[in-house]
Amino acid sequence: MLRRMIEDEIAKAVEEIFSIDSVNFKVEIPPERFGEFSSNVAMVLTRKLRMNPREIAEKLKERLRESEIFEDVRIDGPGFLNFDLRNEIYLESLRRIIKNPESFGRRERKKMKVQIEFVSANPTGPLTVGHGRQAIIGDVLSNVFDELGYDVVREYYFNDAGRQMDLLARSLWVRYNELFGRNYEIPEDGYHGSYLIEMARKLKEDVGDRFVDRWDEDVLEFFKERAKNEMFEMIKKTLEKLGVKFDVYFNEKTLIEDGTVEEVLNILESKGMIYEKDGAIWLKVSELIDENDKVLVRSNGTPTYFLTDIAYHYNKFKRGFEKVYDIWGSDHHGHVPRMKAAMKALGFPDDFLNIIIHQFVTLKRGGREVKMSTRSGEFVTLDELVNTVGVDPTRYFFAMIDPNTHMVFDMDLAVSRSMDNPVYYVQYAHARIRSLFEKAKEKGIDYRELEDLEELSLKDEKLIMRDMDIFEEILEDVVKDSAPNRLTTYVENLVSRFHAYYTDNLILDVESPKLSNARLNLCRGMEIVLKRTFSILGITAPERM
């Protein structure tokens, strides 16, 4: 928490000198030539104080130089304050890391419940690579929330009733009959994917010819049930393979059965937010935002998806979540404003519902885009992707791109076990460190934890310690921006610095046992930060590669 430390020093100085107790300034890591940390505080104060930024900086500099944490304070450019910290400050940070190998970065429990809802695919087909992206964004985000002390619930919402499931059942039935030489047509909006052929084969084994040429209500129910169970099994298997686990699978149906839908409708009515028109019931969306009103109950009496989704979020609220996050593909973005409006209509706090939209994924293989045609059923499934490129690369690749960026997943790169592949680049650092500890034993260099640290005095060593220290703040950035890629970007920078340091400096030198031990301690800190990062990303920390 070096950054916080510097902020406090600056805030104190500002208060003492200018009697201003709250300023919105930043402490950040500047380009290397300017120093170890920097702040824009003088520039931010310019307007308030009606003074030249360099003048302000000059006053602050004099005061800050008296502080015990700074080795040097300089003014550069338009009025930046640039800082170098005393070596001991960094050593203390490193000690803290080494003393908390399992919990560095973890915060105290906040007693605050957060829910993250993602994937939420209906059991009508295998998960797509888009679901994969969503699964990893959601999973990593959940891990980070957990690190920050929240009680996180990962939830999967699904609908196994309705027309789509009927179509799936009928499609499966047609495939099943094909196995007996019958020629029925898959319905126009039905499911053509080859996974149903496979499923039909298993079904034939189990039930023989019982349902050949036979189709009625009971058969429909049977096929629906069968298809649903098989699909969910497939879906869960894929998720498990990827290391994604849900705490709750929530069936949309229960909201109707337990009366939540009706309750919500009554609440909205009591608030005067609904009206009847053309035999349907509408929500006055247009009174809340600049959008058209939407139907809640169809003229045939059935609730729309919109209504049950409102009911679902009402249910979430009643369960006591402080905040909920929904992760949706960009094809659902049109749903965002009206859901927000509905939350407002129910009187929920503005920051209760948070929606993370992620852009689509396209696959690239052999230098070309893989065509993803759902109609023909010939698409690469998430399961195939994981089988092809492996779990670590799949997870890392999905995590490393900003959710808002349309992503091109390069399968050739992901599959390559070479330096091109960022996953192996970061994992290699870990393997290298483990190997150093092995080598130390061979060379007869004892590792004495927390000793000899004062031997660390190189600029590169300070910068590595600084970068390890900001791990904690990176976690905050991840949730603040809902961007898991903050973490991968961070670890790539950290690792790059470490590799360069390793190349320039001999870690294990039998001639200098104290220095060697100090550097091993540095490596130990590095190992801890890497392990913590990898565990949040859900990838392995290999001993050897």
Add this chain to the structure above:
RNA sequence: GUGCCCGUAGCUCAGUUGGAUAGAGCGCCAGACUGCGGAUCUGGAGGUCGGGAGUUCGAAUCUCCCCGGGCACGCCA
């Protein structure tokens, strides 16, 4: 047509509560081990940050217009 997201090096992407000479990886070129793992490291070439205007001490970042791509505009989910 309207709305949302995106457009940064040949490719894939960082960087946005407005800050210093815009970064990384890959690819390309040239280098580094009879010392701890070369899955590494060092250097170089490569940019009108899609285009234009504006806001201001300062814009990749904010505003407006235009161009290009994706998505959405249902009593579907």
